[in-house]
Amino acid sequence: MQRRRSTSVGSAPNPKKLEVPLRKISTSSPFTRRRKKSSISTDVRIAFVGTLGVGKSALTVRFLTRRFIGEYENSADYKYRHMISLGDEIIHLEILDARSQNVLSNDVIRWADGVCLVYSITDLSSFWTIRTWAHKIRECRKNSVCEFILVGNKKDLSHFRKISTENGRALASELECPFFEVSAAEDYQSICDALYELYQENDMSGVLVSLDFHKAFDSVDHRFIIEALKSFNFGESFINWVKMFYEDVTACVMNHGISTGYFEVGRGVRQGDPLSPYLLIVAIELLAITTIASAMRAFQFQTLHRYLPVNAKLFE
Numbered sequence: 573m574q575r576r577r578s579t580s581v582g583s584a585p586n587p588k589k590l591e592v593p594l595r596k597i598s599t600s601s602p603f604t605r606r607r608k609k610s611s612i613s614t615d616v617r618i619a620f621v622g623t624l625g626v627g628k629s630a631l632t633v634r635f636l637t638r639r640f641i642g643e644y645e646n647s648a649d650y651k652y653r654h655m656i657s658l659g660d661e662i663i664h665l666e667i668l669d670a671r672s673q674n675v676l677s678n679d680v681i682r683w684a685d686g687v688c689l690v691y692s693i694t695d696l697s698s699f700w701t702i703r704t705w706a707h708k709i710r711e712c713r714k715n716s717v718c719e720f721i722l723v724g725n726k727k728d729l730s731h732f733r734k735i736s737t738e739n740g741r742a743l744a745s746e747l748e749c750p751f752f753e754v755s756a757a758e759d760y761q762s763i764c765d766a767l768y769e770l771y772q773e774n775d776m777s778g779v780l781v782s783l784d785f786h787k788a789f790d791s792v793d794h795r796f797i798i799e800a801l802k803s804f805n806f807g808e809s810f811i812n813w814v815k816m817f818y819e820d821v822t823a824c825v826m827n828h829g830i831s832t833g834y835f836e837v838g839r840g841v842r843q844g845d846p847l848s849p850y851l852l853i854v855a856i857e858l859l860a861i862t863t864i865a866s867a868m869r870a871f872q873f874q875t876l877h878r879y880l881p882v883n884a885k886l887f888e
């Protein structure tokens with residue numbers, strides 16, 4: 573699961589904020605019943621997207637308040653905050669009810685951890701749009717995790733149905749995402765189930781990168797320090813100064829007045845030097861950036877283990 577803290581929708585055009593008082597769903601809520609984790613707090617952003625009138629606001633409000641009002645103010649993006657507990661885990665949800673547009677905005681895709689692609693079972697065009705939008709999400713978020721689910725809303729209007737459950741299921745299987753048919757008008761449970769599934773999907777797709785900086789001060793490779801400085805565009809003369817301290821360094825060890833021969837020192841920052849912690853931070857920053865990039869790439873091809881040791885060697 574992506575765990576982030578932010579309150580704006582990228583550079584989306586001034587989304588109107590509608591702060592809903594933080595509500596804690598009781599532990600008997602269907603969304604909270606089935607899972608127990610250690611005590612942690614998670615931030616999750618979910619966006620409801622779909623074409624005009626498919627019921628995005630109705631679904632959002634139903635989930636947040638358990639009520640179906642019927643008519644909703646639809647002229648802007650609305651963002652809600654909501655808190656739920658899943659066993660010992662506190663989940664801070666940010667839910668975006670995106671206003672309808674013909675095109676799914678990149679800002680929304682970049683903002684969300686998970687997307688509910690909503691169509692109405694009574695509206696064919698809302699259904700056909702989904703495929704394009706799903707591909708757009710995959711394309712736009714190919715280097716980061718953003719799961720989506722397919723939600724067919726207005727299940728209660730079965731007499732006006734234009735899209736069969738089988739068609740919905742077939743599209744979901746083509747897009748390789750979970751599928752739900754729900755009714756914001758009549759059903760609360762299935763909306764919770766859908767959101768829970770979305771949460772689960774994201775949870776399973778996360779990448780955890782752990783860097784162990786055991787004896788990092790002593791083990792960072794001097795060549796890597798220089799490469800890191802170059803990567804961050806430090807000036808040539810500054811890099812030459814650092815090189816002076818770190819290239820061709822030799823040392824010997826004195827024990828009871830007896831000295832070893834001189835040997836080359838290729839690793840470790842100089843102790844007692846006020847510049848050293850900053851050099852280490854620069855090196856760690858580059859390592860973190862390349863590791864995360866490798867991990868995300870590796871995750872896509874499911875070969876995480878092959879990439880991480882490459883970076884880890886820099887600090888061995």
Ligand SMILES: Nc1nc2c(ncn2[C@@H]2O[C@H](COP(=O)(O)OP(=O)(O)OP(=O)(O)O)[C@@H](O)[C@H]2O)c(=O)[nH]1
Pocket residue numbers: 622623624625626627628629630631641642643644646670671672725726727728729754755756757758
């Ligand atoms: N019968 C029925 N009507 C629904 C359902 N969900 C939404 N509606 C109705 O569909 C209409 C549009 O619902 P909204 O929630 O405003 O849809 P929206 O996707 O947010 O609309 P835009 O933001 O304008 O695109 C409203 O009249 C709702 O009452 C449902 O499950 N069943």
